[in-house]
Amino acid sequence: MNVFFDAISLLISADNDLLMIVGLSLWVSLVAVLVATLIGMPLGAATALYKFPGRKVLVVILNALMGLPPVVVGLLVYMLLSRSGPFGVLGLLFSPTAMIIAQTILVIPIIAALSRQIIDDLWVEYAEQLISLGASPTRRMMTLLWDGRFSLLTAVLAGFGRATAEVGAVMIVGGNIDHATRVMTTSITLEVSRGNLALALGLGIVLITLSLSINAAAFLVKEAAENRQV
Amino acid sequence: MIAQPILLLSLNSICFKASGKQLIKELSYQFKVGPRSIIIGPNGAGKSLLLKLCHRLLEPSQGHIQWHVEAENKSNTAFHQAMVFQRPVMLRRTVSANVEYALSLRGINKAQRRARTEEVLGLTGLNHLARFSARVLSFGEQQKLALARAWALRPKVLFLDEPTASLDPTATYEIEKVINAIHDSGTQIIMTTHDLPQAQRLADEVLFIHRGRLLESGPATTFFAGPTNQFAQAFLKGDLLMWDRPETKMLGD
Numbered sequence: 001m002n003v004f005f006d007a008i009s010l011l012i013s014a015d016n017d018l019l020m021i022v023g024l025s026l027w028v029s030l031v032a033v034l035v036a037t038l039i040g041m042p043l044g045a046a047t048a049l050y051k052f053p054g055r056k057v058l059v060v061i062l063n064a065l066m067g068l069p070p071v072v073v074g075l076l077v078y079m080l081l082s083r084s085g086p087f088g089v090l091g092l093l094f095s096p097t098a099m100i101i102a103q104t105i106l107v108i109p110i111i112a113a114l115s116r117q118i119i120d121d122l123w124v125e126y127a128e129q130l131i132s133l134g135a136s137p138t139r140r141m142m143t144l145l146w147d148g149r150f151s152l153l154t155a156v157l158a159g160f161g162r163a164t165a166e167v168g169a170v171m172i173v174g175g176n177i178d179h180a181t182r183v184m185t186t187s188i189t190l191e192v193s194r195g196n197l198a199l200a201l202g203l204g205i206v207l208i209t210l211s212l213s214i215n216a217a218a219f220l221v222k223e224a225a226e227n228r229q230v
Numbered sequence: 231m232i233a234q235p236i237l238l239l240s241l242n243s244i245c246f247k248a249s250g251k252q253l254i255k256e257l258s259y260q261f262k263v264g265p266r267s268i269i270i271g272p273n274g275a276g277k278s279l280l281l282k283l284c285h286r287l288l289e290p291s292q293g294h295i296q297w298h299v300e301a302e303n304k305s306n307t308a309f310h311q312a313m314v315f316q317r318p319v320m321l322r323r324t325v326s327a328n329v330e331y332a333l334s335l336r337g338i339n340k341a342q343r344r345a346r347t348e349e350v351l352g353l354t355g356l357n358h359l360a361r362f363s364a365r366v367l368s369f370g371e372q373q374k375l376a377l378a379r380a381w382a383l384r385p386k387v388l389f390l391d392e393p394t395a396s397l398d399p400t401a402t403y404e405i406e407k408v409i410n411a412i413h414d415s416g417t418q419i420i421m422t423t424h425d426l427p428q429a430q431r432l433a434d435e436v437l438f439i440h441r442g443r444l445l446e447s448g449p450a451t452t453f454f455a456g457p458t459n460q461f462a463q464a465f466l467k468g469d470l471l472m473w474d475r476p477e478t479k480m481l482g483d
Contacts, residue, residue, distance in 0.1 A: 129319035133332050147322040
């Protein structure tokens with residue numbers, strides 16, 4: 001019970017280390033989700049709308065990649081960014097950028113696969129009308145992405161959940177360096193092994209609160225939109 | 231000397247096949263500029279399919295469809311047409327944004343879009359709902375909005391696929407008023423229905439199709455006075471055109 005109170009007092013006192021870890025976690029995950037959204041959503045929409053050779057194979061791959069093991073992604077990014085790797089010259093290994101790259105790779109399949117399903121369902125409803133009105137293929141895609149925006153928010157949230165909860169990949173490519181690449185999940189792992197349960201629990205509380213808050217906000221936005229039926 | 235009617239659209243021996251089944255069979259017809267053409271027939275006759283073929287949502291398996299439009303516009307006949315479906319598809323935006331969206335696809339500038347939207351919403355009696363979400367409207371209002379959206383494009387031809395199929399008599403009356411107004415504004419109406427009183431109210435010419443075949447066509451007054459085809463006679467009498475009726479063997483099915 002003391003551990004719990006210690007964790008709460010750490011949060012109340014807005015401990016500098018804790019704030020830095022939370023800030024970096026948010027920065028890395030938000031940037032990764034933003035980049036993954038910009039890539040994954042059009043990819044998912046294109047997979048739903050356009051007929052091209054290998055489309056079905058791509059759908060299966062995207063669905064399968066939703067369960068991509070983070071440590072494998074971490075290892076691949078590590079190999080690409082390490083000194084002997086093709087991008088070693090960039091010197092990105094053990095930096096927040098490397099962590100963003102790893103999380104982006106993990107999140108893209110989630111957003112792409114969920115977006116594909118959402119756009120596919122909407123296309124069934126809109127297809128004849130949009131073709132009848134003379135919408136170009138690009139315009140059709142933009143229309144579906146816009147009209148499906150509230151449902152697509154769920155896909156982005158799923159991606160954000162994956163990014164914030166992820167530990168294996170960021171540990172490998174970030175190295176969990178204090179005041180440099182330490183994020184909430186890697187800190188919790190480290191602090192537990194050190195026996196510093198108060199800080200680990202404090203970070204855990206922040207992580208869960210953050211996740212709940214973002215989901216609650218998205219839920220409220222979606223519900224308000226559905227009530228307006230826009 | 232009697233003036234020759236101006237040709238609008240020619241269907242030349244069109245066939246449509248899906249899943250190995252011939253759904254439209256060797257259908258030929260020439261739509262002329264002017265009359266409201268109503269396609270009637272029982273459920274499953276191929277009415278909606280025929281409309282979709284005319285509108286190029288589907289391509290015929292055989293035969294061809296020829297538009298007779300002004301030379302300068304021949305490059306894109308799709309821009310002469312619009313279609314309203316049995317179940318209106320409302321985009322997830324406001325009533326006015328639904329109309330403006332359709333106009334934006336035709337490259338019309340914002341000021342003109344606004345003006346035209348206001349005009350058609352006024353003509354269809356939807357002005358007071360302009361800022362509402364299209365998806366909260368009643369089914370009848372949504373169908374009216376679908377008509378307004380199509381009308382805004384000033385099409386030469388408007389295809390209507392059973393636009394009042396799920397509406398009560400009041401809403402049907404409202405929709406028919408809009409259809410007549412669109413026709414009076416110079417847009418050709420080609421519409422399907424299986425509602426005979428409605429066909430009698432709206433039709434200038436009738437096409438009766440059954441099992442994918444055009445069995446009779448002609449001026450509405452002549453058709454409703456006494457069709458020559460026995461299936462058309464049975465349809466007008468209210469007899470069901472069952473798939474397994476002995477007479478259907480005459481169609482070679």
